[in-house]
Amino acid sequence: MKKQTTFITTLLLSVSLSGFSQDNDSTVIRKFFNEALGKGKSYEWLRELTTKIGPRLSGSEGAKKAVSWGENLLKSGGYDKVFLQDVMVPHWVRGKKEEGYILNGKQKVTVPLVALGGSIATPEKGITAEVIEVKTFQELRDLGKEKCQGKIIFFNRPMDATKINTFEAYGQAGDQRRSGANEASKMGAIGVIIRSLSSTENDFPHTGSMQYATGVPLIPAAALSTNAATLLNKTLKENPNLKFYFRQSCESLPDAPSHNVVAEIKGSEKPEEIIVVGGHLDSWDLAQGAHDDGTGIAQSMEVLRLFKTLGIRPKHTLRVVLFMNEENGNRGGMKYADLAKANNEKHIFAMESDNGGFTPRGFGIQGGSADIVVKLQGFKTLLSPYGLNEIERGSGGVDIGPLAPQGTVLVGFKPDPQRYFEYHHASNDRFETVNQRELEMGAASMAAMIYLIDKNF
Amino acid sequence: MKKQTTFITTLLLSVSLSGFSQDNDSTVIRKFFNEALGKGKSYEWLRELTTKIGPRLSGSEGAKKAVSWGENLLKSGGYDKVFLQDVMVPHWVRGKKEEGYILNGKQKVTVPLVALGGSIATPEKGITAEVIEVKTFQELRDLGKEKCQGKIIFFNRPMDATKINTFEAYGQAGDQRRSGANEASKMGAIGVIIRSLSSTENDFPHTGSMQYATGVPLIPAAALSTNAATLLNKTLKENPNLKFYFRQSCESLPDAPSHNVVAEIKGSEKPEEIIVVGGHLDSWDLAQGAHDDGTGIAQSMEVLRLFKTLGIRPKHTLRVVLFMNEENGNRGGMKYADLAKANNEKHIFAMESDNGGFTPRGFGIQGGSADIVVKLQGFKTLLSPYGLNEIERGSGGVDIGPLAPQGTVLVGFKPDPQRYFEYHHASNDRFETVNQRELEMGAASMAAMIYLIDKNF
Numbered sequence: 069m070k071k072q073t074t075f076i077t078t079l080l081l082s083v084s085l086s087g088f089s090q091d092n093d094s095t096v097i098r099k100f101f102n103e104a105l106g107k108g109k110s111y112e113w114l115r116e117l118t119t120k121i122g123p124r125l126s127g128s129e130g131a132k133k134a135v136s137w138g139e140n141l142l143k144s145g146g147y148d149k150v151f152l153q154d155v156m157v158p159h160w161v162r163g164k165k166e167e168g169y170i171l172n173g174k175q176k177v178t179v180p181l182v183a184l185g186g187s188i189a190t191p192e193k194g195i196t197a198e199v200i201e202v203k204t205f206q207e208l209r210d211l212g213k214e215k216c217q218g219k220i221i222f223f224n225r226p227m228d229a230t231k232i233n234t235f236e237a238y239g240q241a242g243d244q245r246r247s248g249a250n251e252a253s254k255m256g257a258i259g260v261i262i263r264s265l266s267s268t269e270n271d272f273p274h275t276g277s278m279q280y281a282t283g284v285p286l287i288p289a290a291a292l293s294t295n296a297a298t299l300l301n302k303t304l305k306e307n308p309n310l311k312f313y314f315r316q317s318c319e320s321l322p323d324a325p326s327h328n329v330v331a332e333i334k335g336s337e338k339p340e341e342i343i344v345v346g347g348h349l350d351s352w353d354l355a356q357g358a359h360d361d362g363t364g365i366a367q368s369m370e371v372l373r374l375f376k377t378l379g380i381r382p383k384h385t386l387r388v389v390l391f392m393n394e395e396n397g398n399r400g401g402m403k404y405a406d407l408a409k410a411n412n413e414k415h416i417f418a419m420e421s422d423n424g425g426f427t428p429r430g431f432g433i434q435g436g437s438a439d440i441v442v443k444l445q446g447f448k449t450l451l452s453p454y455g456l457n458e459i460e461r462g463s464g465g466v467d468i469g470p471l472a473p474q475g476t477v478l479v480g481f482k483p484d485p486q487r488y489f490e491y492h493h494a495s496n497d498r499f500e501t502v503n504q505r506e507l508e509m510g511a512a513s514m515a516a517m518i519y520l521i522d523k524n525f
Numbered sequence: 526m527k528k529q530t531t532f533i534t535t536l537l538l539s540v541s542l543s544g545f546s547q548d549n550d551s552t553v554i555r556k557f558f559n560e561a562l563g564k565g566k567s568y569e570w571l572r573e574l575t576t577k578i579g580p581r582l583s584g585s586e587g588a589k590k591a592v593s594w595g596e597n598l599l600k601s602g603g604y605d606k607v608f609l610q611d612v613m614v615p616h617w618v619r620g621k622k623e624e625g626y627i628l629n630g631k632q633k634v635t636v637p638l639v640a641l642g643g644s645i646a647t648p649e650k651g652i653t654a655e656v657i658e659v660k661t662f663q664e665l666r667d668l669g670k671e672k673c674q675g676k677i678i679f680f681n682r683p684m685d686a687t688k689i690n691t692f693e694a695y696g697q698a699g700d701q702r703r704s705g706a707n708e709a710s711k712m713g714a715i716g717v718i719i720r721s722l723s724s725t726e727n728d729f730p731h732t733g734s735m736q737y738a739t740g741v742p743l744i745p746a747a748a749l750s751t752n753a754a755t756l757l758n759k760t761l762k763e764n765p766n767l768k769f770y771f772r773q774s775c776e777s778l779p780d781a782p783s784h785n786v787v788a789e790i791k792g793s794e795k796p797e798e799i800i801v802v803g804g805h806l807d808s809w810d811l812a813q814g815a816h817d818d819g820t821g822i823a824q825s826m827e828v829l830r831l832f833k834t835l836g837i838r839p840k841h842t843l844r845v846v847l848f849m850n851e852e853n854g855n856r857g858g859m860k861y862a863d864l865a866k867a868n869n870e871k872h873i874f875a876m877e878s879d880n881g882g883f884t885p886r887g888f889g890i891q892g893g894s895a896d897i898v899v900k901l902q903g904f905k906t907l908l909s910p911y912g913l914n915e916i917e918r919g920s921g922g923v924d925i926g927p928l929a930p931q932g933t934v935l936v937g938f939k940p941d942p943q944r945y946f947e948y949h950h951a952s953n954d955r956f957e958t959v960n961q962r963e964l965e966m967g968a969a970s971m972a973a974m975i976y977l978i979d980k981n982f
Contacts (some may be wrong), residue, residue: 102687230559232911234962269963427884427941429912435785454689455941457914484884484912484941486962505691505943506723 078225093450093523097516100374101454104512109373110366111181111504113141117365118356118499125185126393127159127324134349138365138390142311142331145373149334150407152327155403157393160186162353163317166259166290167194171311172303179296181261182273182354184245185396186280187289194315195220195259195288201304205243205251211456216255216289220312222304223248223262224297227489234267234425234485238492241265249289250281260289261314263297267489271295274494275352277396290314302368325471328400329390333375337383342408343522344387344418345371345514348394348467355497359488360500363507365390367481370511371518373488382522391467394422398466405470415476416495417521419514420465426483427506428455428513432462436477444479447520456513458482479521550907552560557831558911559600561969563797566830567823568961570598573883574822575813580633582642582810583850584616584781589770591806592784595822595847599788606791609784612860613682614850616781617643620774620811623747623973624651625718628768629760635752635976638718639811640773641702642853643737644746645927652677652716652745653774658761662708673712677769679755679761680705680719684946691942692880695949698722704946706746707738718771720754724946728752732809732953734853747771783856785839785845790832799865801844801933802828802975804850805924812954816945818884819956822847822963824938827968828975838980841873846926851879855923862927872933874978876971877922878916881948883940885912886968889919893934901936904977913970915939938971 104110106362121137124130135152141152168181183189200216202208203225208216223244231237244262252260264274273293282288292300303310329349347364350358372388375381392400408415419431430451433441445459464478472478483506489496561567578594581587583816625638640646657673659665660682660974665673680701688694701719708719721731730750737743749757760767786806792798804821808814829845832838849857865872877886887908890898902916921935929935940963948954 101689105686205635229562229962232558407861452914457913458912481599486966487960488882491958503685503947504946509689509943 086394090357093520094381095106096519097450099378101512103374104508105372105380110368110370110511112509113369114358114362114366114507115499116501117458118358118362123353124349124351124357126157126242126326126350126396127321128353129358129419130394131326131350135329138329138349141369142329142388145331145376146378147331147333147372152329153403153407155326155328155399156323156390157195157326157399157434158397159321160396161319161321163319164522166316168290168292168314170300170303171196171313172307179299180273180293180420181269181290181296181314182275183318184278184289184291185232185275185352186278186320187249187316187318188286189236189317189319190259190288190315194392196311196313196314197258198309199312201301206524208251208255215258215483216252216257220259220261221248221252221257221259224298224301224415226263227267228267229267234489236268238265245291246278246514249278249285249287253284253287256441259287259314260389260488261312261466262291263295264291265313265489266294266492266494269294269298272494274492275354276493288316290316299487307320326437328392328404330387331372332385332387333372333382335383335385336381339385340414342387342413342415342419343382343384343518344389344415344468345518346389346467347421347465348392348400350393352395352493354495356499358497358499358502359491360425360497361394361422363502364421366507367421367511367514369514374515380519386518386522394466401467402470405474408471409474415471415479417479418464418468419479419481419518420468420473421481421510421514422465422467422481424488425502425507425510426487428510429482429484430456430458430461431512431517432480432482434462434478435472440477443524447517451516454509454513455514475522479517481510483510528607535665540924550977551703553837553976554907556835557972558969560835561827561965564961565827565965565968567960567964567968569826569966570824571815571959572956575815577728580810580812581806581808583614583783583807583853583860584778584866585810586850586896587856588807590680592786595786595806598826599786600835602788604788604790604829604833607788608866609786610860612783612785612849612856613780614783615854616778616921617853618776618778620646620776623771624772625708625747625749625897627757627760628653628770629764636756637730637750638726638747638753638771639732640733640775641746642809643734643735643777644706644773644775645772646776647716647742647745647772648809651770652713653768653770655766656761656769658758663679665712670713671844673714673854674830675886676714677718678705678709678714678716678717679757681758682721684722684724686724688808691946694724695722695946702733702748704733706735706744707741710741714744716744716771717878718769719748721748721751723751723947723951726751726755729953732811733950733951745773747773765982771802783849785861787844788829789844790829790839791840792840792842793838797871797876798841799870799872800839800841800975800979801846801847801872801925803846804922806847807850807852808966809852809950811820811952812950814953815956815959816881816948817950818851818879818955820959821878824878824964824971828972831972841979843975843979851923858924859927862931865928866931870876872928872931873982874934875921875925876936876938876975877925878938878967879922879924880938880942882959882964883938883944883968885967886941887913887915888940888962888974889917889937891919891935891937892929897934900981902979904974908973909978911970911973930980936974938967
């Protein structure tokens with residue numbers, strides 16, 4: 069009898085404790101949202117980064133300013149430590165604004181076009197050639213070398229609109245941008261133009277990185293706006309012998325010195341175990357880099373501020389990292405992981421926000437055991453009142469990716485994906501496209517998830 | 526033994542049938558999304574309604590054009606029936622553009638201000654008076670009549686930013702707009718200005734309906750932009766004796782004839798049982814009425830088109846209703862319900878989209894038994910791959926509200942609520958603020974839910 073009483077007492081105690089703990093957790097989470105939505109800083113920080121500093125491609129003056137801005141801002145936050153990590157980054161510059169025309173008989177139609185990041189320039193006078201339109205690499209190969217020799221290859225496979233998750237559609241279309249120049253070069257082409265990787269029909273060309281393969285002649289690569297790609301497709305149907313002209317003046321300069329910016333709150337119980345939250349400080353040169361990734365930077369810094377302001381001391385050391393060079397090299401992410409290893413640091417979790425500042429949906433989990441996934445999914449009860457229903461296997465993020473081999477569990481913050489590729493890597497990725505409430509909801513969501521991770525691991 | 530075999534066979538059969546049915550349902554739902562996202566019509570319809578017709582307040586030329594547009598468009602859809610329902614609607618007109626100033630000593634600061642819908646005009650020369658700022662009706666009453674006599678009352682209670690659902694914050698702040706004039710009039714005030722009901726700090730004043738109580742002197746009522754309200758609050762702190770001037774020329778004309786527009790696909794099995802889907806065709810006069818409620822109109826018409834185009838014949842009769850006069854009277858909604866009753870029609874479900882064209886989140890269920898709610902929540906397995914995780918008790922919608930006493934279960938389509946009150950009832954509620962994918966996802970979500978309701982009830 070005694071045993072059973074004890075058992076029941078223990079049971080009741082554990083139920084009531086767990087009840088208490090749930091209440092307590094939900095109160096803390098509510099506080100994160102109250103602070104972020106009522107008195108949040110992320111929106112003003114984003115305004116500064118995007119409108120006062122603006123474009124900040126690795127190696128640029130903008131990137132330099134962004135590093136100082138982040139460092140100063142974090143230093144004013146009263147955290148336990150703020151420091152820079154040195155990292156050498158690629159230094160690609162666009163040069164003079166590009167030009168592109170469809171030359172259809174006597175008609176010359178100007179089209180919006182931008183060089184892809186990493187591309188070489190055209191000759192100073194540009195290149196003019198007939199155009200071969202294809203949708204896939206296979207289609208290109210099937211044409212044979214003779215047909216492609218001396219031509220401009222036009223990759224025109226749109227992002228699949230029927231994919232619910234636009235990132236999936238982006239993934240499926242991405243080979244055209246990343247490797248199109250190599251595939252075209254192998255076939256003897258002299259240049260490549262691609263349909264912008266965008267979910268929208270408009271006049272903004274979207275840049276993004278491409279890489280040259282070794283052993284293949286380098287040819288220039290550019291992106292047309294989706295509207296221009298549609299026009300070119302239509303015009304080609306009327307006149308398959310039309311010519312296309314483009315000129316771009318971009319070049320790769322020697323690697324430049326830059327930095328990751330790091331700040332931390334020391335853990336109260338396990339200071340040697342680290343939880344990271346971050347985004348990337350660099351952006352493409354065309355844009356203010358609002359959704360990519362000013363929002364991730366502003367939200368990550370806000371997470372640290374929320375803990376500090378609300379007086380919530382994490383058990384583990386909580387670090388914000390403003391990574392450099394996600395867009396064209398990921399040198400910052402790799403350097404961070406290298407240093408973590410060299411310094412024998414133990415990173416248990418890393419969270420990244422680099423999918424835009426849209427309304428929060430949940431988190432993607434990369435790495436970690438099935439048990440860990442189940443445990444994180446158990447937080448849904450506490451998080452779903454804030455619209456965080458999607459906690460599933462998924463990708464963590466580019467910057468935190470290099471931590472994976474160290475056993476770090478990666479958590480990607482997942483905002484709603486419908487609008488992201490309207491702005492991604494294009495000049496319309498501007499501050500005014502970010503909704504303040506959506507941004508702030510994201511910051512609070514990230515803080516809530518980190519709080520639960522910190523408490524339960 | 527035989528009995529058990531039968532039992533197991535039945536069990537297996539039922540499992541496999543249910544498995545089949547799930548597969549089949551998920552295929553149909555996938556088709557709705559493929560069609561809406563790839564070849565959808567809702568975005569072009571929204572463009573026509575908002576940019577070619579534009580504002581369409583009840584009784585206006587715009588409203589008349591919208592009725593013809595909807596009727597013609599539905600007639601071209603090849604449905605079983607298209608018809609109009611006559612309804613007399615309020616006819617309020619804004620008249621000459623309003624003017625408002627803060628008169629602070631010698632300073633005269635112009636502020637963006639609009640008359641509330643239903644308000645009377647000021648005298649032709651406007652009114653000038655000292656301002657009493659309050660946050661609540663109680664605070665106003667506590668001041669006493671003497672202090673309020675001859676003054677302009679300024680209701681300045683913002684929407685609570687910490688509410689996750691902005692509609693809750695809107696609900697809590699709405700008394701200022703709806704009844705502020707009556708409360709102020711009772712205290713002897715000569716005019717009322719309110720802080721716009723908006724979640725954003727900007728320069729767009731938001732209108733919306735107000736009603737005069739009987740037996741209380743009528744005084745004019747207007748809304749200031751949130752920025753202007755903040756400025757007035759600040760200026761009042763510096764100079765409590767400042768004066769405020771406003772002039773508005775609005776008036777209520779005699780009721781005007783108008784119409785609901787209805788189209789239907791006849792049910793294959795239970796044609797006498799009706800499922801309605803709709804939104805409202807009218808908008809405020811200031812705006813293109815994109816999110817309120819052009820998106821609901823375009824989505825509802827798209828639902829019918831999706832069934833027709835995909836060859837999915839509903840068991841029940843499926844009706845789209847473009848309701849007239851949701852904004853200032855709900856005469857269309859009431860007329861529809863009156864006619865349903867008079868004609869002995871049985872409406873089993875009614876769905877409304879009137880919360881904006883944002884990314885889909887789920888549905889709110891009003892009326893119906895607890896069993897029905899559980900049954901609808903059972904659809905989550907099929908709907909959550911499309912981000913539809915929130916199926917809960919909630920409000921159906923204003924237009925379909927009058928069907929409730931007839932036992933109709935009301936289903937409100939719930940898009941994400943974070944951005945709605947940035948645009949609601951203001952001149953920035955424009956076509957370009959609607960994202961095509963979000964709009965189309967909503968239409969497909971509505972079609973999917975109606976498909977499951979039609980099949981399972």
